[in-house]
Structure formats: structure tokens, C-alpha cells
Amino acid sequence: MMSDASLEQSLKLLREEAGMVCHSASSHVIIVFGASGDLAKKKIYPTLWWLFRDKLLPSNTHFVGYSRSNLTVDNLRSNAMPYLNAKDSEWTQLDEFFKRNSYVQGSYDKPEDFIRLNKFIVDNFSACSNRLFYLATPPSQFISVATNLKAHCTAESDGLWNRLIVEKPFGKDLDSSEVLAKHLSSLFSEDQIYRIDHYLGKEMVQNVVVLRFANRVFSPLWNRDNIANVVVTFKENFGTEGRGGYFDEFGIIRDVMQNHLLQILCLIAMERPISMEANDIRDEKVKVLRCMRPLSLDDVVVGQYVADPENGKPGYLDDPTVPAGSITPTYAVAALYGVPFIVRAGKALNEKKCEVRIQFKDVIADILPSGAVHRNELVLRVQPNEAVYMKLMTKRPGMGFGAEETELDLTYNRRFTDLKLPDAYERLLLDVLVGSQINFVRTDELREAWRVFTPALHALESQRVAPHPYPYGVRNGPPQSDEFMRRLGFTFSGQYFYPHGGSGAGPVKQSGLTNSTEASIEF
Numbered sequence: 001m002m003s004d005a006s007l008e009q010s011l012k013l014l015r016e017e018a019g020m021v022c023h024s025a026s027s028h029v030i031i032v033f034g035a036s037g038d039l040a041k042k043k044i045y046p047t048l049w050w051l052f053r054d055k056l057l058p059s060n061t062h063f064v065g066y067s068r069s070n071l072t073v074d075n076l077r078s079n080a081m082p083y084l085n086a087k088d089s090e091w092t093q094l095d096e097f098f099k100r101n102s103y104v105q106g107s108y109d110k111p112e113d114f115i116r117l118n119k120f121i122v123d124n125f126s127a128c129s130n131r132l133f134y135l136a137t138p139p140s141q142f143i144s145v146a147t148n149l150k151a152h153c154t155a156e157s158d159g160l161w162n163r164l165i166v167e168k169p170f171g172k173d174l175d176s177s178e179v180l181a182k183h184l185s186s187l188f189s190e191d192q193i194y195r196i197d198h199y200l201g202k203e204m205v206q207n208v209v210v211l212r213f214a215n216r217v218f219s220p221l222w223n224r225d226n227i228a229n230v231v232v233t234f235k236e237n238f239g240t241e242g243r244g245g246y247f248d249e250f251g252i253i254r255d256v257m258q259n260h261l262l263q264i265l266c267l268i269a270m271e272r273p274i275s276m277e278a279n280d281i282r283d284e285k286v287k288v289l290r291c292m293r294p295l296s297l298d299d300v301v302v303g304q305y306v307a308d309p310e311n312g313k314p315g316y317l318d319d320p321t322v323p324a325g326s327i328t329p330t331y332a333v334a335a336l337y338g339v340p341f342i343v344r345a346g347k348a349l350n351e352k353k354c355e356v357r358i359q360f361k362d363v364i365a366d367i368l369p370s371g372a373v374h375r376n377e378l379v380l381r382v383q384p385n386e387a388v389y390m391k392l393m394t395k396r397p398g399m400g401f402g403a404e405e406t407e408l409d410l411t412y413n414r415r416f417t418d419l420k421l422p423d424a425y426e427r428l429l430l431d432v433l434v435g436s437q438i439n440f441v442r443t444d445e446l447r448e449a450w451r452v453f454t455p456a457l458h459a460l461e462s463q464r465v466a467p468h469p470y471p472y473g474v475r476n477g478p479p480q481s482d483e484f485m486r487r488l489g490f491t492f493s494g495q496y497f498y499p500h501g502g503s504g505a506g507p508v509k510q511s512g513l514t515n516s517t518e519a520s521i522e523f
């Protein structure tokens with residue numbers, strides 16, 4: 001009788017003879033599920049094109065779009081065209097890119113469609129292809145797509161890999177996220193699953209670890225003895241505008257706060273990881289989350305934008321894709337356990353911006369006149385116009401002896417000229433191709449994130465808490481949010497003056513100030 005080992009060896013030889021074993025990949029195939037959708041046209045196809053154009057992809061890479069719609073590659077191209085930013089001089093290369101594309105129409109739940117997709121890949125490229133599956137479908141399809149992929153469409157030879165990119169939202173609360181996580185992990189191993197949070201691919205978010213751990217000046221100050229509060233802000237100056245169908249089911253907390261802002265916060269709050277390995281960094285992020293107690297209703301203020309007759313902008317409920325009477329929050333500010341950490345996110349505000357603001361505790365300024373000294377702030381501006389600046393006090397230059405608030409300013413586009421920063425998706429897609437999980441969310445991180453937010457989300461929904469109204473275009477959601485932040489210790493002096501223009505255009509003056517002299521105090 002044959003031993004198990006020799007049986008396995010004989011089978012291997014037979015498979016090799018039949019051409020079923022690959023020693024290494026001869027090509028890479030990137031399969032986009034949900035190729036007809038919004039994300040595909042606005043983010044995924046442009047990213048693939050930029051990576052192709054800049055020759056950052058393995059040479060023999062092919063792209064297969066898959067969705068239920070009856071489409072052609074030409075349709076994919078024209079849908080994505082407005083987002084590709086292709087110059088006239090790049091036209092030939094763009095044609096080359098689309099020649100590498102194909103499209104397969106199929107369902108997300110019928111095994112025969114996935115068998116057909118598999119045959120398409122093997123017939124048109126090679127059985128020896130690494131496969132990257134991008135799940136850009138509505139989350140309701142994740143389970144059936146993953147199940148069918150595993151059963152009928154993965155590369156099944158040693159030496160090849162299958163990787164799965166899963167877009168957010170990863171569930172709607174702790175329970176639904178656990179169901180999804182368990183299902184995916186019954187099919188694919190953790191190192192095959194890439195849960196994408198595109199904020200982790202943004203330049204300034206990537207910079208947090210370097211800024212914190214490569215600079216001696218910050219480490220002794222980075223603790224609750226010196227930091228009064230940390231505010232992580234996400235603002236958009238537009239509303240849902242036709243995307244209400246998706247948004248209304250989730251709301252701003254699930255859309256932005258539980259994922260993007262919490263990830264940034266973890267990088268700000270974590271202890272030094274033992275190395276830059278993906279799991280060492282993610283271990284530290286999980287420790288931060290595990291220290292946080294679950295949010296209750298007292299820890300949040302929610303708002304919903306209403307029409308502003310002065311600027312003619314519509315309210316959330318005026319969006320025809322939003323259900324009548326919806327109480328879904330479009331703005332939220334929450335206090336997370338710790339320093340405190342304040343996270344806030346809102347649609348239809350006065351500007352588009354994402355930043356981290358670290359307010360240091362007040363100095364004992366008893367040798368200076370009262371009110372002359374403002375607390376230091378370190379600001380990491382994620383977007384727009386990446387910048388790191390520290391607001392601090394200096395003597396006003398000249399004969400006088402006034403104290404003036406000014407800044408140490410590292411504005412990227414002034415300091416790093418000719419800089420082309422990669423789009424977050426470009427960086428993250430390359431990470432997946434090289435097998436780096438460093439910028440992706442691990443199952444236990446996700447579980448902890450939902451543990452923190454689920455009680456408040458359930459309470460808001462079960463008690464039908466009405467969000468506070470705020471007019472489209474205001475600075476910080478409903479008036480209750482500034483009050484909430486003040487109670488948590490955030491202070492705003494309103495006297496700072498930045499002469500060069502900031503995230504917006506032109507010189508920046510705070511209310512009541514006309515120039516830097518007025519912002520200083522003589523003594």
C-alpha cells in the first residue's frame with residue numbers, strides 16, 4: 001500500500017504532467033467585482049490606470065471587470081474617463097491599458113457564473129496567475145461573492161496567491177461585522193484578506209509613525225500629563241447629493257468615524273510598536289481600542305443639515321434619494337475615552353478638511369500678564385494641502401516685548417517642491433500586490449472598533465434620537481457641538497493669525513483681527 005507521502009508525491013507528478021502545477025506566477029489578474037459601480041469608476045479604474053501608466057505593476061498584469069450589468073470595456077472606459085486625468089500625450093498608453101482590460105457579465109450568487117469567470121481567466125491568461133479580487137460591490141453581496149470565489153474561482157496551485165480586497169463598510173454593528181468576519185475567515189486566511197481603509201494610505205496618516213517615533217522632541221510630551229485634548233476632524237463642504245440611498249443606511253458615524261477617524265486616532269494614541277512589521281503596528285492599535293470604553297449617548301452629539309435659504313443649498317431631507325423623515329446623522333462629534341480624544345465628522349459644512357489637532361496643556365504663565373499666552377497646538381493637516389504646524393508663542397520681533405502667537409510651519413508644497421504624492425488607493429493597491437498588510441485593518445481591530453461604537457449607534461436608532469439641525473455650510477454642525485467640545489476642554493482663543501493662506505485660499509484672519517499686531521499682546 002502507498003504511504004500518504006508517496007501518494008501526495010505521485011499526485012503532484014500527475015498534476016505537473018497535466019500542466020496543473022505552477023512553480024511561480026506567469027501573470028497577475030486583478031478582478032474587480034462591482035465594475036459597473038461608482039467606486040470602480042471613480043477610484044479603482046483610475047488607480048489601476050495610474051499604476052499601469054507609471055509602470056508600477058508587474059509586467060504581465062491583466063484586469064477583469066465583473067458585474068451584473070451588460071457592459072463592454074468601452075463602457076468601462078467612458079464611465080471612468082472623467083476621473084482618469086489622462087493627458088493627450090498619454091493616449092497611446094491609455095489604449096494599451098484598456099487592451100489589458102476585459103469584462104465578464106455575471107451574477108454575484110450563481111456558481112455557474114463563477115465557473116465561467118474562472119474559465120475565462122484560465123483560457124485568456126493562464127492557469128498560473130496570481131489573482132487579486134477587489135470586492136467593490138454593496139456589502140450585502142460580500143458573503144455570496146466570497147463563497148463562490150473560494151469554491152470556483154481561486155488559483156489552486158502552490159506558488160500562486162489569491163488575495164481579497166474588501167471595501168468598507170465591514171458590517172453595520174458588532175454582530176453583523178462578526179458574521180461577515182467569521183464567514184470570510186472560514187474561506188480565506190487572515191493574510192489573504194485586505195480590509196481597505198483608504199485613509200491609511202494618505203500621506204499625512206502614513207507620516208504619523210515617523211513624526212512620532214523619529215523625533216525625540218515629541219516623545220516626552222506625548223502623554224496625558226502634557227496633552228489637554230486631541231481633536232480629529234473630518235469636514236466636507238458638500239452634502240450627500242444623490243448618494244443618500246447608501247448614506248442613509250449608514251450615517252456619518254459608520255461612514256467615516258468608526259473607520260477613518262478611529263484609525264487615525266489609534267496611530268496618534270498607540271505606544272511605540274516593537275517594529276514596523278504590520279502585526280506589531282496593528283497589535284499596538286488594538287491595545288488602544290481595547291482601552292476605550294463603549295460609547296453611550298452622553299458621549300456623542302449628532303446633527304443633520306437643513307437647507308440654508310441664504311445660500312440656496314438644500315437640506316439632507318431634500319435629497320430625493322433620502323427617505324422622508326430620516327433621522328440619520330450627517331454630523332457627529334464623539335468623546336472617546338482617554339486624554340480626551342474628540343472625533344468629529346460632518347457633511348455639508350463650510351470647508352473640506354481633515355486634520356488632527358493636539359492641544360497641549362496651558363503653561364504656568366504667571367510671570368506673563370494673564371491672557372497673554374495661548375496653549376500650544378500641533379496640527380497635522382491630512383488634507384487639503386498636507387502640512388504639519390505647531391502654534392507657539394514668540395516674542396514679537398522688534399523693540400517691544402510683546403508675546404505673539406505664531407507657528408513653526410512645514411507646508412508640504414512649499415518645502416517639497418515638484419512633489420507628486422501618490423493617491424491613497426495607489427499606495428494601498430501596491431501594498432496588496434507585494435503582500436504587505438501594514439495599512440489594512442485586522443479582524444480584531446475591526447471587532448474592537450465596533451465594540452466601541454455599537455452601543456451608541458444602537459441607542460441612537462432604537463430611541464430614535466432626533467439629530468440637531470444645522471444649516472448647510474456652517475463651521476461645526478449644530479451649536480451643541482462647540483459647547484460639547486468646550487466641556488471636554490477644547491479651547492479656542494480666536495486670536496491666531498496666519499499670513500500665508502491655509503487650507504483655504506488667501507490670508508487667514510480670525511474674527512475681529514486685522515493684522516498680526518492686533519493678535520499680539522504688549523506688556
Ligand SMILES: NC(=O)C1=CN([C@@H]2O[C@H](COP(=O)(O)OP(=O)(O)OC[C@H]3O[C@@H](n4cnc5c(N)ncnc54)[C@H](OP(=O)(O)O)[C@@H]3O)[C@@H](O)[C@H]2O)C=CC1
Binds near residue numbers: 379496497502
Ligand atoms: N501650513 C499651513 O498651511 C498653515 C495654515 N494655517 C491656517 O491658518 C488658519 C488658522 O489656523 P488654525 O488656528 O490652525 O485653525 P483655525 O483657527 O481655523 O481653527 C483652530 C481650531 O479652532 C476651531 N474653531 C475655529 N473657529 C472657532 C470658533 N468660533 N469657536 C470654536 N472653535 C473654533 C477650529 O474648528 P474648525 O476646524 O471647525 O474651524 C479648529 O479646531 C487655518 O486656515 C489654517 O489652515 C495655519 C498655520 C499653518
Ligand SMILES: O=C1O[C@H](COP(=O)(O)O)[C@@H](O)[C@H](O)[C@H]1O
Binds near residue numbers: 236256
Ligand atoms: O469613505 C468615505 O470617504 C469619502 C471621503 O474620502 P476623501 O478621500 O475624499 O477624503 C467620503 O466622502 C465618503 O462619504 C466616505 O464613504
